[in-house]
Amino acid sequence: MRSVFIVDDDAHVIDGLVEHVPWDTLHTFVKASAVTGEEAFEQMKQDPPDILITDIYMPGMDGLQLIKNIRSAFPDIYIVIHSGFDHFENARQAMKYGVQHFLLKPSTVEEISTVVREITEDIEVHETQHALMKHYKEHVAAYHEQMRQSLFREMLAKQMKSADVPAEKLDLLHLQKNLTNVVLSISFIRPPYLKKSKEKEWQLKKFGSENIIKETITKEAGANDIDTQIIDYSDSMFVIIFLTKADPPAFPDRCKDISEAILKNILIFMKISAVAGISKERPDLFQITESFWESQKVLEIGEYREINKVYSPQDYSEEEPGEEIRYPIELVKDVQDAVHQKDYNNIFDVWHRLKHDIAMEQRYPFILIQNLCLSIISTIILQENKNRENESSSQIMAHYIEDMYAKSSPEEIVEWLEDIISEWSRSTKAELNSKKSHKLIEAVKEHIDQYYDQELTLSDIAGSLYVNRNYLSQLFNKGTGKTFGTYLNEHRIEKAKDILKENQYMIYEVSEMVGYQNPTYFSQVFKSITGVSPSSFYK
Numbered sequence: 001m002r003s004v005f006i007v008d009d010d011a012h013v014i015d016g017l018v019e020h021v022p023w024d025t026l027h028t029f030v031k032a033s034a035v036t037g038e039e040a041f042e043q044m045k046q047d048p049p050d051i052l053i054t055d056i057y058m059p060g061m062d063g064l065q066l067i068k069n070i071r072s073a074f075p076d077i078y079i080v081i082h083s084g085f086d087h088f089e090n091a092r093q094a095m096k097y098g099v100q101h102f103l104l105k106p107s108t109v110e111e112i113s114t115v116v117r118e119i120t121e122d123i124e125v126h127e128t129q130h131a132l133m134k135h136y137k138e139h140v141a142a143y144h145e146q147m148r149q150s151l152f153r154e155m156l157a158k159q160m161k162s163a164d165v166p167a168e169k170l171d172l173l174h175l176q177k178n179l180t181n182v183v184l185s186i187s188f189i190r191p192p193y194l195k196k197s198k199e200k201e202w203q204l205k206k207f208g209s210e211n212i213i214k215e216t217i218t219k220e221a222g223a224n225d226i227d228t229q230i231i232d233y234s235d236s237m238f239v240i241i242f243l244t245k246a247d248p249p250a251f252p253d254r255c256k257d258i259s260e261a262i263l264k265n266i267l268i269f270m271k272i273s274a275v276a277g278i279s280k281e282r283p284d285l286f287q288i289t290e291s292f293w294e295s296q297k298v299l300e301i302g303e304y305r306e307i308n309k310v311y312s313p314q315d316y317s318e319e320e321p322g323e324e325i326r327y328p329i330e331l332v333k334d335v336q337d338a339v340h341q342k343d344y345n346n347i348f349d350v351w352h353r354l355k356h357d358i359a360m361e362q363r364y365p366f367i368l369i370q371n372l373c374l375s376i377i378s379t380i381i382l383q384e385n386k387n388r389e390n391e392s393s394s395q396i397m398a399h400y401i402e403d404m405y406a407k408s409s410p411e412e413i414v415e416w417l418e419d420i421i422s423e424w425s426r427s428t429k430a431e432l433n434s435k436k437s438h439k440l441i442e443a444v445k446e447h448i449d450q451y452y453d454q455e456l457t458l459s460d461i462a463g464s465l466y467v468n469r470n471y472l473s474q475l476f477n478k479g480t481g482k483t484f485g486t487y488l489n490e491h492r493i494e495k496a497k498d499i500l501k502e503n504q505y506m507i508y509e510v511s512e513m514v515g516y517q518n519p520t521y522f523s524q525v526f527k528s529i530t531g532v533s534p535s536s537f538y539k
Contacts, residue, residue, distance in 0.1 A: 002120050003031040005049040007040040007066065008082070009058040013105075017053070020109050026116050037061030041069050048074045051119055053103075056083040056090055064093055071097045078119045082107065148173050152229050152241055155288045162286050174227075175285060176245070182255040182281050183291035184240040185233075185299045186213075186262070189273040189307065189367055205270055206232075212265050213238060220258040226251075239295075241288060252281045252312075259310045267308055271398065273405050275302045275367070276310040303365050306408060328357050328364075332372055335421075336379045342474055344425040351421055355414055369410045373417045374401070380424050383471055440465060440472060441479040445487075452492050453515045458484045492516070493529045500538050507534050 004023070006014050014033045023029050031049055034040035038061045040054070052070060056063035067079055081094055084105035091102060101115050151173065154160065162177050170176055188209070190202060210232065217228050217240075227243040240262075242255045259278055266272050277299030279291035294313060302311035331354040338347040358364060358372075377400050400420075407413045431437060447461050458476075462469040476484055492514040499510050511522035511534075526534045 002028045002051060002123060003049040004028050004051045004053060004116070005040065005044060006030060006033040007035075007037065007052070007054040007058070007063070008033075009035050009055060011035060013055075013082075017112070021112050021116070022109070026113060027120060028116060037063065037066035041066055044070065044077075045073065048077060050123060051078045051080065051116065053080045053082050056081060057085060064090065064097075067094060067097050067099060078123065080115055080119070082112075144173060148175075148229060149231065152231060152288070155286070156231070156233070156239060156292045159289045160286055170285075175243075177285050178283065179227075179243045179245060179285040180251060180281055180283050181285060181288050181291055182242040182252055183279045183288060183295045184242070184255065184259045184276055184310070185278075185292070185295040186238045186240070186259075186274050186276045187299055187303065188236040188238075188266075189275070189370065190236050205272060209266050209270050209272060210238065212269055213240065213262050216262045216265050217258060220261050221254075226254065239292065241291075243285070252278075255281075256310055256312060263308055263310060267405065271402060271405070273307045273370075275299060275307050277302055278310055278312050280313050303367050305366060307366055307370070308405070328354060328372070331357055332375060335376050339376070339379045339383055339424070340470060342383070342428050342471070344428045347421060347425055351418065355418065358410065358414060364410070366410060369413055370404060373404065373413055376417065377420065380420065383424075383428075383468060437475050437479065440467065441476055444472070444476055444484070448488055448491050452488065452495060453513060455515065456488060489525050490529060493526055496522075496526060496534070497530070497537065500534060503538070507538070510534065 006017055008014050008017075014035070018030050018033070028051070031047070032043055034043060035058075037054075037058055040052075041061065044052070052067075054063045054066055061069075063081065063083070067081075070077055070079065075098075078101075079094075079097075079099045080101040080103060081090075081099055082103045082105065083090070094102070101119065103111060103115060147169075151165065151169075188206070210230065213230055217230075221228065225244055225246055227245075229241040229243070231239040231241070233239045240259070242251075242258075244251055256278055259276055263274050263276055266274060277295040277297070279294040279298070282288075282291050298311045298313055298315065301315070302309065305311070331350065334350040335347065335354055337343075338350055354372075358369060364372075374397075378397065381396050381400075404413060404416065407416055443465055444458075444461055447464070448456065458473055459469045462472045465472070473484060476482075476487070480487055482490075496510050496514045499505060499513060505513070507523070508519040511517075511519040514522075516522035516525070523534055526532075526537070530537060
């Protein structure tokens with residue numbers, strides 16, 4: 001429904017129009033009316049209509065002045081002059097303001113309906129054209145972006161010459177050969193808890209990081225003299241191409257400032273650390289390949305140093321060692337095994353061997369040291385999850401990662417992890433000797449006594465007690481001197497002996513009554529514990 005505003009100094013004319021014109025049939029409605037130009041203009045400023053029907057001769061602000069004001073404030077309103085004076089000068093002036101519809105009083109209902117119908121049809125056509133043009137522009141923009149991405153990806157992959165790209169294509173993409181470029185490569189450090197098993201969470205973080213990159217560039221780039229292209233290069237890398245038509249002052253410095261702001265914002269808002277390498281400036285669009293590989297080379301060197309930093313060619317030295325890195329996998333595994341076994345007495349022996357290896361034997365990349373420490377922390381979290389009833393493992397890990405990212409050197413990280421191991425050793429020793437441990441053991445025994453005739457696993461019992469399965473196994477073994485399986489079998493066989501003494505059931509029935517579905521296996525277990533077969537015991 002289109003809205004109509006009627007202005008006439010004769011209230012009877014307004015009433016006649018409202019009453020006799022079939023507005024509903026014309027898919028319109030009269031939203032308001034006024035008897036002066038001033039009153040009409042004030043109302044329309046608050047709530048403009050689609051169509052204005054106005055008289056010319058009115059006291060105060062006449063119709064032509066009203067039309068002039070409305071056309072200036074609301075150029076899309078359709079205007080109809082409804083006047084009793086057929087003056088050529090008025091018509092000429094109205095046409096200058098874009099008025100195309102004139103009705104001479106007294107007008108018939110059919111004449112008014114015809115004009116309103118034409119206007120509503122024009123509005124429909126205009127809106128359709130506007131929607132089509134908007135749709136076209138959106139798709140053209142998307143197509144251009146896709147073409148730019150494709151072109152720049154090809155440039156990153158291979159050395160291209162200007163003859164390889166038609167000039168028309170460059171014009172279409174608003175590019176030119178003599179664009180100065182700087183290339184930034186950002187490598188994200190993917191935390192261990194977001195490895196392949198958490199691919200969806202990682203992709204969400206990557207998506208959020210890309211938005212932060214765009215927002216930071218928009219804010220930091222400032223003037224339109226710097227153009228950028230963001231390329232999602234791999235699972236953990238973005239490549240950003242900085243371009244400039246002119247030669248703005250300190251262009252490389254500005255690019256590096258923007259790059260540092262990007263890394264800072266990603267760390268703050270997404271809690272993701274990264275290392276970046278940035279190239280020097282080159283004066284030709286088709287030197288992007290050289291800039292890209294330079295940024296990659298600088299990035300590789302930076303990964304052996306401090307993280308959350310942008311490295312430039314000035315930081316690169318030809319004397320950087322190229323020797324192969326020997327990763328301390330076995331030492332890390334020894335520490336993790338000590339945690340799994342809750343060997344709080346010997347864990348420091350294996351930890352100090354790893355610590356010495358990190359500090360003295362090799363110069364490991366900073367990222368590697370982070371990953372080694374996080375893998376050990378992840379193992380500790382899995383063992384201690386029973387004490388974290390109000391937090392998930394990922395939440396706990398997030399706290400540790402935030403603390404670790406605050407460390408800026410390998411020495412700080414190693415000392416920080418040693419404090420964590422010390423606290424773990426102390427709490428583990430206390431737990432294994434606490435009353436809570438005895439309560440857990442008794443709870444397992446009660447569960448066995450109540451459900452021995454059913455299929456039982458320690459994992460199910462651990463789940464019902466909200467503790468880690470391996471931890472409960474070690475605790476039960478230490479407290480009873482028996483494994484869970486041995487204790488369960490012995491308990492079942494004692495129950496079987498009581499049933500067999502009643503002389504009322506067959507061997508296979510007794511087997512099922514104490515939780516064994518296989519009578520043969522039941523007989524084997526029975527004999528291994530009692531020294532005789534069930535049938536011999538029965539006799």
